[in-house]
Amino acid sequence: MDPTEELPSMMWGLDPIFSAFARLHISDILHMRESCQVADIFFYQSHPIHNLDVLGTVVYKRERDDFICYGVDDATGVINCLCWKNDQMKEELDSVSGSPIDGLQGGFNLTVELKKLRQAQQSHCHLEIGELLRVRGPLKTSRQQREIIAYTYYKVNDPMMTVQIEWMTKVLQLYKDFYDKPLHLQTNTTNEYPISSLTKATNIIKDYLDQSCLSKFRPYDVLDLLQPLITSCTETGPADQQPSMLLKEVLQVLKDEGIVYGRLESQDKVYFVTTQDKNLFMAVKDIIREDSKREKYQEKGCHILHILSAVRQRHSMNVSKAVLELVLKTLECNSDIVSTRDNYFTMF
Template sequence: MDTTKSHNQNSAEDELPSLLWGLDPVFSAYARLYIKDILQMRESRQVPGIYFYKTHPLFQVDMLGTVVYRREREDFYCYGVDDSTGVINCLCWKDKKWRDHGDAVKATGRAAGGGFNVEDQLRKLQEEQRSSSLLEIGDLLRVRGYLKTSRDQREIMASSFYKVNDPVMEVQISRMLEMPQLYKDCYNKPFHVPSSELNAGNTDTGGPSNFQSLLGQSVHILKEFLKEKEVSRFRPYDVEYLLHPLIQRSVPDTSVHEESNSAGPAISTQIRNLLKETLKLLQGEGEIFRKVLSQDEVYNVTEQDKNLLAAICDVLREDCKKEKYAEKGCHVLHILSSVRQRYSQNLSKEALEVALKFLECNSDIISTMDSHYTVL
């Protein structure tokens, strides 16, 4: 136990600047870790929501385990998942079509007559799909999602999940054999930054402390630009030029004059890395989000996205007429679930909260109590 604490403290002191995290392949992947390691990972001092397994930064995991407890809410399930090393809570959102149209689908099936019936076959297919997302205690669950710490407890916010049918334990045995090899070949090996990147990042810009200063300036510049120009959507290359002066000022004149051929690529690499981390921070704050995850990297500006604001108002206008929400209004998690189904599955809670605050400041909606909103 003392060894683990000592290791964590040493790792915290040696934490690499966030601009270099993208060089680690683990950072962009769904890490397949044991639950006991997920629960013990420390959170980054630089960026909340990023965690470290030894020297590897990560924020999303791929997990397989047995459901040991189950709690149901209106919009999501809470599954306790056990992989024999520990238990972690997984928050899995319900699919809106199962909540809203399940009864109608069943009624259609019962009304069908004998023989082949398209609607009846469709109902059977939908029921099969529904059963894969409805789990009971003892079922095998596979989850992919990002990590979050809520009320001092680590949990997984699922982006995808499904029940695994594994009657002869083929899937579980395969994973049991795979995991030790992954730890040996990847996770337990220290993350070494290439010396060229380390020199380009740390030496030319004045060290890790200056990285954080550059990142703060970059975030401020981009926020001011988006607000002043009332930008609703943009791509990274649309705003990359805004960061050129920051990097150019931070590079010593001698390196530019003496090594003009090599300094150029180093500067462009730093600009791209700085922009990548800036966008990541703005996403974490909810200032921007990606409506669609595709190769065309388009970011929506939360406060300027009129379709998003309209979708939120429509949800509140419709649902606050229901008796259940008439008095207190709709909880932020209910709004999030509804807007995700109506507008974008990739909308984060942080982006929703920014949009709600913007609408409230404009007197379009009002908060009735903590985390509850209604229309005026």
């Protein structure tokens, strides 16, 4: 696709970058061309862009009653980031900043501890010039200037610049693998590339697991679901062996994607559905909650490989990284855990 040719809006969802928070250089953000179909949609090359993920140094700050404007510099350019204050922050700004925490005579005081927690929270939302800020949100045009309206923003502690180096390396890789590659939409009007039987069978089993909300199953429980697909195919081979062979391949695909896993190795194979396994979710949360309190993991959180090792010891040796990634993604979407950086997780 020609970079100057704009993709019709009804097809934007076919580009996975449109649904993601794109990590672009600020210089590219400022020079992207705006869509002629929908306001506040921009195009980098042939990719439609709406949401952004930016990391940079605060170079200016303007504070108002309802919001704070930070100028963020990533060494390629500077962009304005509008960060709204929530009601709790506005109410506590005066009370917390105006009255320091009094010392305790002894014992545990819930009010004082809560005030400490709120002060720590506010310290991550109020930055000064020279501090590192991460912002995620949509790109808008205001007064003929582009700015990011923050969904999420927080201060990043990076005294050794490890986060910034890791970030810049990752962004360059994203440019190479995705952003600078043209979008190719494959149309299949001539059926030159028909959907394979394996793909059809995999989708059938996925839909069934989603609709039934099963927490576990045995292969023979879902074998009949593939029978209509087998009878409609013209593949050669004994008919009584085709469903079981196809199901074996489907289960392997689901295992590779982390959708199912086998907790125990036995002749009577039982597969557990990852998103429905409450015991697995509980084990992961307990591990992150307990280890996040340890001094070693307090600052950065627990790495995914550490969590995987602990889950295998506590829950099942058959838990794969793909399974754990799906669990962590679900927990983060439910706000049960927080990602402090790539592949690091903690719980407050």
